Amino acid sequence: MAVMALGCSLAVQAQSRYALIGQSAPDFALHAAVGGNARLSEHRGEVVVLSFWSSRCTPCRTQLAALNRSLATYHSAGLAMFGIGVDDDPAQAREFARSASVSFALLLDPAKGVSRSYQVDNLPMTVLIDRSGTVRNVLRDYSPESEQLYLQQLRALLNE
């Protein structure tokens, strides 16, 4: 319990330093590694989860698999999910995307314009956006505890 509480408090501290919380999520349009392009503003009215990843980040693969499970559970409740790859080399990112085998779009941001606008300073990083397009939560790491916190926050947003 104490560890959980410490984890939650650390997460709250991390969130408090994230300047975009409470702000309108910056819009973007990106190419997908596989499939069509995606634009964030088209998903207004849905809870959107953005997960920033890189092919060289080992926990990213585990986290993408966990996010994929949550998408399968909550997709019908109005959840949309995008993985945003920050690799310089699009070919490397595409290879990673093909091997990740997730059901949501993995987008490519080689110019890092979107990563910069979302102030990505750690990988993996997950941003939760509510139905009105406002950034509500951020998780800057992946662990079983942070996954529990993510699921709690996600359920709260879906219930709003």
Add this chain to the structure above:
Amino acid sequence: MLQMTRAMPPIDAAPRHAARTALLAPLLAGVLLAAFPPAALGAPPAGPEVTTPAASAAPPAGEPPAAESSPDTRGLDQEIQGLKKDVVDLNKDLFILEEELLFPANTQVAVFLSVDVGQFFALDSVQLKLDRKEVINYLYTPRELDALLKGGVQRLYLGNLKVGAHELVAFFSGKGPNERAYKRGASLRFEKGVGAKYLELKIDDRQRKLQPEFEIKDWE
């Protein structure tokens, strides 16, 4: 024809939209305060005659509270709906005013995009250059393409230009016949007069050559 101009604003429209929202917020608050003063909403009046909320809200004995209050609630709902409509109208007027101020008719230039058939070309992005300066680079999603293929016309760019000769260059990227990467350009030299200038980028299928055709049309 399906108009996509409001649904897909140009990229630089976001800060203007935020500014409009910021302008609307105090206006809305003012309208709400004028319509529902604190006293009307059940807040205790200021001054010595302060009653407790419980005492003021308590109905007289022998009076069914819920059944009596429903017509009032309906009236309040109608008032709220009316206010919401006023706010939407106000937003529309502000949008038109903003466009007139930022893009006056004598300097305005607008570029539209339409797609006809699309059998030989699947659009991915369009880059526009006005007088050798990139003004927009727009990436299309499957939903937007679907709307364009259904006959939608998108206002891709809205800006200002001075009177005189200008050049518009458009680069179209996408997939051509046999799913191959396809990139083509089209250019137009035009004369900007005193009035607003409207240009249209048209993507058509040329059946004889089994190739797409890219054209820039000047709406005289």
